[in-house]
Amino acid sequence: MRYCLLPTILLFCLSLPQAGEPSGVVLPIDGYNTWHVGGATELRGEHLSLSGGAPHDSFYTISHSADDRLPLIHLQGQIGAETGDPLLNAFTDSRAFPNRDHRDYIGMEFRHPRYPFAVAVHSRYVDDYTDRFDALWQIFSDGNGKSMLHDREGVDDETAFLARWKGQRLDATVLVNPFGRWHATPYFFSPLCERGITIGEELRCTLSDRVTLTSHHRFIRSDWFYDYFNGKRFVDNVSENSLRYRVGADGWTSADVNYSSLVSPALRIGAGGGFTDTLFNFSAMLYGYGDGTVGGSACAAVTYNGVVRCSTAVAREYRCRERDYCFLQNDTVVSYRTAGAVRNTMFLDLQVQCGGTVPVSGESWIAYVSYPLWEALGYAGDTIFIRQTTEGAGVKSVAGINGRVGFRNRNVAAFVKPGVMLPLGSSDDIRLTCAFFADAEISFVSQGKNPLSASLTLHYNSAPQLVYPVTGPDGHTSKDIFTGDVCTVASLSIRMPFIFMPLQRLVHSTAFLLEAGPLPLGGESRVLIHPRGNRFGPEIYAGFEASVR
Amino acid sequence: MPQASPDDSVPLFYTPAASVSLRQPVADAFEEWRSFMTAGCALTVPSTIRNLYCYIALEAGNITARNLPVTVQVFSIDMGIKANLLRFGGNAGVSPVAGLSSMMVGGSGGGIMLSPSYLFKEVENEFGFFAGVAPWYRWKMFDAEFSFTAVRILSSPERFTTTAAALRIGYRIDR
Numbered sequence: 252m253r254y255c256l257l258p259t260i261l262l263f264c265l266s267l268p269q270a271g272e273p274s275g276v277v278l279p280i281d282g283y284n285t286w287h288v289g290g291a292t293e294l295r296g297e298h299l300s301l302s303g304g305a306p307h308d309s310f311y312t313i314s315h316s317a318d319d320r321l322p323l324i325h326l327q328g329q330i331g332a333e334t335g336d337p338l339l340n341a342f343t344d345s346r347a348f349p350n351r352d353h354r355d356y357i358g359m360e361f362r363h364p365r366y367p368f369a370v371a372v373h374s375r376y377v378d379d380y381t382d383r384f385d386a387l388w389q390i391f392s393d394g395n396g397k398s399m400l401h402d403r404e405g406v407d408d409e410t411a412f413l414a415r416w417k418g419q420r421l422d423a424t425v426l427v428n429p430f431g432r433w434h435a436t437p438y439f440f441s442p443l444c445e446r447g448i449t450i451g452e453e454l455r456c457t458l459s460d461r462v463t464l465t466s467h468h469r470f471i472r473s474d475w476f477y478d479y480f481n482g483k484r485f486v487d488n489v490s491e492n493s494l495r496y497r498v499g500a501d502g503w504t505s506a507d508v509n510y511s512s513l514v515s516p517a518l519r520i521g522a523g524g525g526f527t528d529t530l531f532n533f534s535a536m537l538y539g540y541g542d543g544t545v546g547g548s549a550c551a552a553v554t555y556n557g558v559v560r561c562s563t564a565v566a567r568e569y570r571c572r573e574r575d576y577c578f579l580q581n582d583t584v585v586s587y588r589t590a591g592a593v594r595n596t597m598f599l600d601l602q603v604q605c606g607g608t609v610p611v612s613g614e615s616w617i618a619y620v621s622y623p624l625w626e627a628l629g630y631a632g633d634t635i636f637i638r639q640t641t642e643g644a645g646v647k648s649v650a651g652i653n654g655r656v657g658f659r660n661r662n663v664a665a666f667v668k669p670g671v672m673l674p675l676g677s678s679d680d681i682r683l684t685c686a687f688f689a690d691a692e693i694s695f696v697s698q699g700k701n702p703l704s705a706s707l708t709l710h711y712n713s714a715p716q717l718v719y720p721v722t723g724p725d726g727h728t729s730k731d732i733f734t735g736d737v738c739t740v741a742s743l744s745i746r747m748p749f750i751f752m753p754l755q756r757l758v759h760s761t762a763f764l765l766e767a768g769p770l771p772l773g774g775e776s777r778v779l780i781h782p783r784g785n786r787f788g789p790e791i792y793a794g795f796e797a798s799v800r
Numbered sequence: 801m802p803q804a805s806p807d808d809s810v811p812l813f814y815t816p817a818a819s820v821s822l823r824q825p826v827a828d829a830f831e832e833w834r835s836f837m838t839a840g841c842a843l844t845v846p847s848t849i850r851n852l853y854c855y856i857a858l859e860a861g862n863i864t865a866r867n868l869p870v871t872v873q874v875f876s877i878d879m880g881i882k883a884n885l886l887r888f889g890g891n892a893g894v895s896p897v898a899g900l901s902s903m904m905v906g907g908s909g910g911g912i913m914l915s916p917s918y919l920f921k922e923v924e925n926e927f928g929f930f931a932g933v934a935p936w937y938r939w940k941m942f943d944a945e946f947s948f949t950a951v952r953i954l955s956s957p958e959r960f961t962t963t964a965a966a967l968r969i970g971y972r973i974d975r
Contacts, residue, residue: 330902330925332902332925332926332927334926334927334928334954334955334956335954335955335956353925697848699848701848703847703848703849747847747854747881748847748848749845749846749847749848749853749854750812750845750846750847750848751814751845763854763879765900789954791900791927791954793879793900793902793927
């Protein structure tokens, strides 16, 4: 799993991930930026645990692939807005900041009727949950007499053009993605603008009955506005290549070569193998990094009678060093120094599932995750230094259990999915603590190709806490501690199908979409999910989708 | 294969219509804003559930402040469901309606839906809910519907609440 999640509010989708997905925490900071902690696999190009977009962001993929069974054209448009913002106050004195707290998405995918070829265009504008950024932009503008460059263009403003050929032996996707984004700086969580373009390709090619080549490349040209006005240009290349050879009926070996100019060492070479059987599967990989560091991972799973499944995984990864940089915090220069470190993770999972009219499944898991790096703040004259350090780093063990009880017949399926995650122990200096998560989802889906579906999710987490060691100008060391809110929220999602008769013979499916939440249950109408982020409250996201055959 | 209703005995139709609404701000909104008219179009389509129809109404108009020389463009999207439960013969009935309402006002940077790069970028937009009843009458292929709803936009610090009386006249097209 690329980015594993703990049950955490993922507000981009206004849906809650199911409890029990281990080894990481995702906390939203604003409508675009999220905070990742403890994922089993490293997020590349991030500033420590800060990253943009949702972990499983389908924006950059053709979800409607070049498959003969799928409709020719798929259209989707949605607009969302936070509730509880001023509406008609733009012309009255009560207006404090421009109210642009909304987001919209328009997407279209087209499949060629004869050839396995599809093209797609996705465009989105995200500017919800930016009250804190809005305030900082306004303060900067008032104090300096001019605004930060691009401060009225949303925290995420991008378009993805995609083309995909999905033949029997070749599956190739090309992506062109011009983008403009506002990230959050380390410690201060102030806005930092990045604009640029990504050109990428994904290739999966069957060279023979036994040999498969997988190749991903990304060319990224981006301008980072560290001083608010002048872009500093970076041109980066990221390449991931894997050659897999099938051995016998169930076995395989593979060789990997990865290169990323975003990190140092840029080169990683790996080799491994495994086999997949209906009862037992195993795989192991060994990695060598450009600086001589060695890492590896192994995972195994046993399935008994299709009912009980036990799996385990261990990994030792090198968290590569990223690029140093300096940025302005108002008039103060902040220098950010990065470091590299090794991270260890372990994971054990047990699943039991029974099918039939009343399907029941349960899962329990335990995960051990080390946090090798943290950030420490220091002063030197007029400059602030933030350095990545092992000081304050620690380890954490968490366990979880989740279940799924449902009812299914040929007309409807309804499920209740409760889940709980709790810590088993951690070091005192862990940088971000989230003590307890609990989730429940109640869902209903009618059967058919154009189903009516609805789901209600409930989420609870204890207050997350963010801790920074700070060395003051006088040399005295202390800790800055920031605390979020205890969070109990509900979210609702409905897909309401309708029949579009004017084009009835052409249309495959049409539906209205409604997502609402997170609605805090009790207390304040808005909650601080990330200790240094924006306050989150109810948002309504409405739209439509249509597929033409 | 075309889309299918779960029950083919239920008449399927869709109704494009012209729509005019008189909206009366109430509660706090009454103190600041005069009543206003909006006009536009609406479309009713069947859902995949018997006797349940979806409809969307797009209306635009101007709203004027009571105490300020301010007139603001308003664009309203009502997206809801309508249940044909109470019928009086074959040509008249009363349908409960409910749904989601999105109200947009022109932002400081431009007019409604005139943003050069993004459709809704330069407008202020708030969602809310509406509910009410819609008596309807059918004459030949024409439908007349009188809809009475309460609309509550979940804005802050003050909710924007209105009552709306709408007249929609449409041409009913059967399958």
